[in-house]
Amino acid sequence: MPVHPDLAVFLELAELGRLSGATRALHELPVDQAREVFEQASDILDPTPPGDLQVTAHEVLLDDGQVLAARLYRPQGAQGALPVIFYLHGGGYVVGSLDSHDSICRRLAAGGRFAVFAPAYRRAPEHPFPGPLDDVRGAANWLAGQAQALQLDAGRVIFAGDSVGASLATVLAIIAAREPERLQLQPKGQLLLYPVTDISRERASHQQYAEGYLLETETLRWFYQQYLGTAGRADDWRVSPLLQADLSGLAPAYLAVAEYDPLFDEGLAYAQALREQGNALTLQVAEGLTHDFLRMSGMVEEVGAIYAGLLEWASARVA
DSSP states (O other): OOOOHHHHHHHHHHHHHHHHTSSOOGGGSOHHHHHHHHHHHHHHHOSSOOOOEEEEEEEEEOTTSOEEEEEEEEETTOOSOEEEEEEEOOSTTTSOOTTTTHHHHHHHHHTSSOEEEEEOOOOTTTSOTTHHHHHHHHHHHHHHHHTTTTTEEEEEEEEEEETHHHHHHHHHHHHHHHOGGGOSOOOSEEEEESOOOOOSSOOHHHHHTSSSSSSOHHHHHHHHHHHHTTTOOTTOTTTOGGGOSOOTTOOOEEEEEEEEOTTHHHHHHHHHHHHHTTOOEEEEEEEEEETTGGGOTTTOTTHHHHHHHHHHHHHHHOO
């Protein structure tokens, strides 16, 4: 279907700014400036996320002595140990933060069924691969140890994320299945929202939606270059989980792709691989939408129904 009409106007204005030189793509900016631009977009995409929540700041102590910031979102008035969505934000490993994805975490928690725990993993290029992955694995293990004190049910956890956050989430799910001694949380499900699954090659959607749909293919290349640094390899399954030969026995997955997204084809390819290896899979194709649609609740009314659907799915996994 055509681009959603509420989104089309925004895309036209963004493209006009790019073509006129008034704005520049993220990959054309210094890293610090790219981060600022990405943060500023959050207030435009979803300016009024739910406010009736209990939100607390936490410090996650890693095994190497480093400390990560994190946030815990609880429905107001919720009693007892809640199931938890362990949420990892997107942003190409370079941009994105707890603030830029605050609206997503709020909307997931506002459903009233889950607490949401979001760690701020360190980003590239200052912390290239495997730094972010090590951070989120460490944060998951910290959460397992602190769950009782935080009134969370460590036995009812969903690993979740968007874009590269979804890549990190599914890599954690693979580690949980293949190397459970390295991960103290065993997920009941995976919420994989327009995931990065294979950076070793480009597919047709990378060319078809290369420009004009918010996320540009050239920006993806820039992100991956920052993330890999000098030691990372694009064909490492921890970077490109689609290349993991053994995907069997993973937690059930809800995988959402956006129709107008350079990542569309690799998302479908990962869905097919999960299904072929016997995993329970629910596939959502968000027609008419672009990458990052979960941050667009203030712009596209239909996003609310997507939240309702994925939360219904997640609730069934922890029932």
